[in-house]
Amino acid sequence: MVLPCSYQSLRIFRNPHVHMVVANQLRYVSGVRYRRTRLETPDGDFLDLDFSCQGFRRIAVIVHGLEGHSHRPYVLGMVRALQRAGWDACAVNLRGCSGEPNRKPWFYHSGMTEDLETVLRHLVRLSRYESVALVGFSLGGNLVLKYLGERGLDLSPCVQAAVTFAVPCDLAGAARKISEPQNRLYLKRFLKMLRQKIEAKARLFPDRLNTDGYEAIRTLEDFDNRYTAPLHGFQDAQDYYARASCKPFLERIAVPTLLINALDDPFLSPSCFAYREALRNPHLILETSDHGSHVGFVDVPHRGALWSERRAVAFLQDPLMP
Incomplete structure (x- = not known):
């Protein structure tokens, strides 16, 4: 309804x-x-x-x-x-x-x-x-x-x-939306918080994670391509969005x-x-x-x-x- x-x-x-x-x-x-x-x-x-x-x-x-x-x-x-x-x-x-x-x-x-x-x-x-x-x-x-x-x-x-x-x-639509220019302050904050999480993980699992070149990450899709997808068994960010979205x-x-x-x-x-x-x-x-x-x-x-x-x-x- x-x-x-x-x-x-x-x-x-x-x-x-x-x-x-x-x-x-x-x-x-x-x-x-x-x-x-x-x-x-x-x-x-x-x-x-x-x-x-x-x-x-x-x-x-x-x-x-x-x-x-x-x-x-x-x-x-x-x-x-x-x-x-x-x-x-x-x-x-x-x-x-x-x-x-x-x-x-x-x-x-x-x-x-x-x-x-x-x-x-x-x-x-x-x-x-x-x-x-x-x-x-x-x-x-x-x-x-x-x-x-x-x-x-x-x-x-x-x-x-x-x-x-x-x-x-x-999730794919939302990732694009939050990466639009009017949301850049929110995106920057999320990426900063996520970086802190990755840094803590990298100290525990240096063979699996690092933050080298993290500054090149500009969008949530960039982050999900580099970290979320490979860590959780997805091919890439788009595969993650397709399989994890609730809509279907x-x-x-x-x-x-x-x-x-x-x-x-x-x-x-x-x-x-x-x-x-x-x-x-x-x-x-x-x-x-x-x-x-x-x-x-x-x-x-x-x-x-x-x-x-x-x-x-x-x-x-x-x-x-x-």
Whole structure:
């Protein structure tokens, strides 16, 4: 289904760049306390999960975006809003994103759904929860949607709904979009953060990685050609984008799922707006707003919760209702 979006931006946030900075750099979220659990993965690596629990019988798994982590404001805000609505929360730090390099030469990427499966198996083993919801932002949203589509009708019955925001459903289109001139400051920041990650990896695996000539990397595609693709078994960046994008999997999603993308998101190409796929799948609801930027959706908060957090809570409380 494709539905109208109820988000109304404040006039000052009609500029998507101002909107993104305020939402992701200037916002402060208090009141969330985590307990960290290190989860061993089947391939001998680890994931650091940050739990915020009050003994509820349902839990939301929250997955951050590119170079994010569990302490980003958008993750903390979602954890706080869900807890107030009666959910425990598990904020996933993808490999290498918890403040400590992971053990393997590779780290995380947009299609690495096996780690999400490992997290869900762990939650099932705990035997504390009657239901699980998935919440994903940006890269994490792509992971969630791809995972749901891959599993289709074989999805664990404990997973009952999902909400995603600012999802680059077509990774190739999104990579081109973020490399456009108006996004050069964001791109420079991402490449700087990724370089720090590669440098840390190179100290551990000098035979596999180095940063020689890193200055020649000008786009995300350059980075993915040099590092992401070879480290994770893809032929090149285009092969990675084709195989890791969630868009081909959307029609197979079989649980109530909400996808919200803003039309003014500086990082999303037109191909990231999955109208056709949503129209073909009654389980997938697509909402597009005129404004909202990338993981933004700032408005006048209600008890500190932004529109995106209130919308996620409302959907997860009753996913059968639009």
